[in-house]
Amino acid sequence: MKTTTEGRLIIISGPSGAGKSTVVKSLIQQCPLPLVLSVSATTRPPRPNERDGREYYFLTTPQFDELRKDGQFLECEEVFGRGHWYGTLRPQVTTGLKQGQWVILEIDVHGAMRVLEDKELQPITIFLHPGGIEELEQRLRARGTESEEAITRRLEVSVGELALMHRYRHEVINDTVDRATSEICEILKSYQERNACSKS
Numbered sequence: 406m407k408t409t410t411e412g413r414l415i416i417i418s419g420p421s422g423a424g425k426s427t428v429v430k431s432l433i434q435q436c437p438l439p440l441v442l443s444v445s446a447t448t449r450p451p452r453p454n455e456r457d458g459r460e461y462y463f464l465t466t467p468q469f470d471e472l473r474k475d476g477q478f479l480e481c482e483e484v485f486g487r488g489h490w491y492g493t494l495r496p497q498v499t500t501g502l503k504q505g506q507w508v509i510l511e512i513d514v515h516g517a518m519r520v521l522e523d524k525e526l527q528p529i530t531i532f533l534h535p536g537g538i539e540e541l542e543q544r545l546r547a548r549g550t551e552s553e554e555a556i557t558r559r560l561e562v563s564v565g566e567l568a569l570m571h572r573y574r575h576e577v578i579n580d581t582v583d584r585a586t587s588e589i590c591e592i593l594k595s596y597q598e599r600n601a602c603s604k605s
Contacts, residue, residue: 412439412506413596414498414526416573417589418517419533420563422544424579428533428589429511431582436590438597441506443498446472446481449489462494479526480512480519493520507593514566521572529596531589532573536580538564 417429433440446462448469457463464472469490473481481492493510501508510520510528520528535541541563545556570576575592579585 410505412502412504412508413593414502414528415440415507415509415593416512416517416520416528416530417509417533418512418514418531418566418573419579420514420541420566421559422541422548422563423534424544424582424585425511425533427582428579428585429509431586432589433509435586436593438590438593439506440509440593441501442509442511443493443501445491445512446478446494447489447491449487461491466490479510479523480516482513482516484513514569518569518572529575529593530573531575531577531592532570533577533579533585533589534567534570536578538567 417425419425429442433442444458444460444462446464446469448464448466449461451457451461451463455461455463469481469492472478472494473492477495478492479495479498481490483489484491493512493516498508498510510517512520514532517530520526521530535544538560542556542560545551545559551559575589577585577588577592
């Protein structure tokens with residue numbers, strides 16, 4: 406009986422404004438590995454174009470609290486003090502890995518540090534950033550979607566996140582989406598080759 410080779414867990418994180426979502430979407434479309442994006446759970450209400458189980462699993466606060474007490478999250482936190490919780494569901498990740506999928510966690514740095522506490526997972530960790538705090542500020546301002554106070558807060562958080570970059574195995578600068586996508590894909594394929602060599 407043929408068994409499925411277990412997949413790999415990939416963490417892609419970095420400061421807000423680094424372009425993580427855009428690069429991850431490009432990576433899943435272009436990289437020839439069985440990549441899937443882990444869908445996070447949240448207590449915030451869905452926006453008009455969002456669907457449960459696609460963008461997020463939308464939970465009530467009591468539902469989220471119950472899962473948290475049961476240890477069903479690899480990591481979870483209240484983001485930017487808005488009163489809404491976000492988290493990575495452990496069963497979704499472990500099921501995907503057993504099916505041979507390479508599961509991507511697109512999470513913030515503090516969430517990544519919590520996942521790294523689980524020594525069994527051994528994720529491939531990639532820190533994505535735009536090249537420096539000045540470039541990051543330019544990108545946040547170019548969005549035109551946040552107040553000066555919100556931008557200042559995000560930059561303060563980003564300084565602390567950049568200080569943890571050394572905890573990641575790989576650093577990728579997102580100067581262009583195509584180049585960052587190609588670099589990450591090559592990193593991941595190198596792990597696939599190592600897996601193949603170790604089994605031969």
